[in-house]
Amino acid sequence: xxxxxxxxxxxxxxxxxxxxxxxxxxxxxxxxxxxxxxxxxxxxxxxxxxxxxxxxxxxxxxxxxxxxxxxxxxxxxxxxxxxxxxxxxxxxxxxxxxxxxxxxxxxxxxxxxxxxxxxxxxxxxxxxxxxxxxxxxxxxxxxxxxxxxxxxxxxxxxxxxxxxxxxxxxxxxxxxxxxxxxxxxxxxxxxxxxxxxxxxxxxxxxxxxxxxxxxxxxxxxxxxxxxxxxxxxxxxxxxxxxxxxxxxxxxxxxxxxxxxxxxxxxxxxxxxxxxxxxxxxxxxxxxxxxxxxxxx
Numbered sequence: 001x002x003x004x005x006x007x008x009x010x011x012x013x014x015x016x017x018x019x020x021x022x023x024x025x026x027x028x029x030x031x032x033x034x035x036x037x038x039x040x041x042x043x044x045x046x047x048x049x050x051x052x053x054x055x056x057x058x059x060x061x062x063x064x065x066x067x068x069x070x071x072x073x074x075x076x077x078x079x080x081x082x083x084x085x086x087x088x089x090x091x092x093x094x095x096x097x098x099x100x101x102x103x104x105x106x107x108x109x110x111x112x113x114x115x116x117x118x119x120x121x122x123x124x125x126x127x128x129x130x131x132x133x134x135x136x137x138x139x140x141x142x143x144x145x146x147x148x149x150x151x152x153x154x155x156x157x158x159x160x161x162x163x164x165x166x167x168x169x170x171x172x173x174x175x176x177x178x179x180x181x182x183x184x185x186x187x188x189x190x191x192x193x194x195x196x197x198x199x200x201x202x203x204x205x206x207x208x209x210x211x212x213x214x215x216x217x218x219x220x221x222x223x224x225x226x227x228x229x230x231x232x233x234x235x236x237x238x239x240x241x242x243x244x245x246x247x248x249x250x251x252x253x254x255x256x257x258x259x260x261x262x263x264x265x266x267x268x269x270x271x272x273x274x275x276x277x278x279x280x281x282x283x284x285x286x287x288x289x290x291x292x293x294x295x296x
Contacts, residue, residue: 002163002241003296004155005029005060005248009147013140018133019069022144026152028294029061038066041129042137049141056145057152058246059296066141070133079118085110152296159291160241166288170258171234173281177265177274178227184271185222223269226261233258248295255289 008025034053036046053062088105095101110116233254240247240254262285266278 001153001244001247002156002160003149003246004152004159004294005296006155006294007148007151009144009151011140011144011147013136013143015136016132017071018130018136019067019071020133020136020140021067022137022140023065024062024141024144024148026057026060026062026148029059032057032059033061034064035062036064036066038064039068042066042068042134045134045138048138052138052142053145056149057296059248060152062148064141064144066137068129068133068137070129077120079120081116081118084113084115088113088116156295159294163241163288163291166284166291167234167237169284170281170288171231173277173284174227174230177269177271177277177281178223180271180273180277181223181265181269184269184274187270223265226265226268230258230261230265233261246296248292251292251295252289255285255292259285259289 005026005028008023010021010023012019012021014020032054034050036049038046038049042049049064049066053064092101092105096103237251237254240250259282262278262281266275266282269278
């Protein structure tokens, strides 16, 4: 079947405070080319993400963007500055002995001293990603790739409708070229025989020799082989698009072969309308070629 190489999908998932967002988009490319943008903490699973893409898609430039938010509160280190507190206590005791203050230091007094306690968030080393978050990432990526593949298949159906119509147009042009060429051949043969009949007796060739020369001359404009090959290409095309396998490269090759046959027909076939029909067929085939560049 025909599948497009262009598409877009975006999916988000959230479980147990873990948030994952995946965006997948693809455009035309001769081969399968991937670019994955993900947090460094997911580097260990990047190979599995690539494998997930390869299992579902065969051609196109695929860009996969993954975001991960674990929503985990940071850990803190609280340090008690014993030296500073001892000095403060000593000064308070001295002031009390002089009658300057009364009472002792309380916990609230210590909390109001910025030098007594130091609170710092832990930032040493990357935070480990739990297995549940990795599983969520892989599931979300798989869902996004599947959504991308579905969009490519949907667009592929529109492509196939357009290509089928153009192929029918080409087949009709080929039939018309064949009819025009056969009529022109018959007309040419009739003219040649009439000219030979008008020759004087002393210049006229043997009947068998004359017939052989006429046949040889007419054969130069025979396009039966080209017509047979073109119709074979049309049949092969239909078989490819009905198959479940990706067919973009093979269709591209078939278009090249069709173009070669039509060029040969244009150089061989007789008929006043043949050049016009060949130009029309080549223009239609060029449109087919442009569309085939979008097929996976």
